[in-house]
Amino acid sequence: MALEQKIKVFKWISILEGISFLLLLLIAMPLKYIFDLPLMVKIIGMAHGVLFIAYIAGGLYLIKPMKWGLTQIAIIFGCSFLPFGPFYVEKKYL
Template sequence: MSLESQVKIFKWISIFEGVSFLVLLLIAMPLKYIWEAPEMVRIVGMAHGLLFVAYIFGALLLFKPLQWKTKTLLIVCLSSVLPLGPFYVEKKYL
């Protein structure tokens, strides 16, 4: 697989991970705690968890091919726990 296609896949994972985090925070969590409907947290939470793991794994795979410094890898990985972080990474580092 070419580096270009690896980066493209990581961009999509980054976007989906960011969207799933926002859906979890802004829709699923209020449904659970305000309207006592926890079902969506289970579904969105699982999807977000899988995307989070894929995001971290993708960042580790791209570390050497993109010649990121360790600091850049840390920024990319830490951005995954910020609500808009993956979008920042997608624009700045990819």
């Protein structure tokens, strides 16, 4: 797979991971804890977990071809824990 395609796939993973995190925090969690409706947390939480793992794996896969340094790697992986972090990574590093 060409580098451009790898970057494109990682961009989509990054965007989807960011969206799933926001949905989990802003919709699913309030539904669970305010309205006692835990089903959305199970559904969105599972999707977010899969996308989170894909984000980390994709980031690891791109370290060498993108020639990221330790600081960039730390920022990219650290952003996976912030609600809008994956969007920042997608715009700044890809």
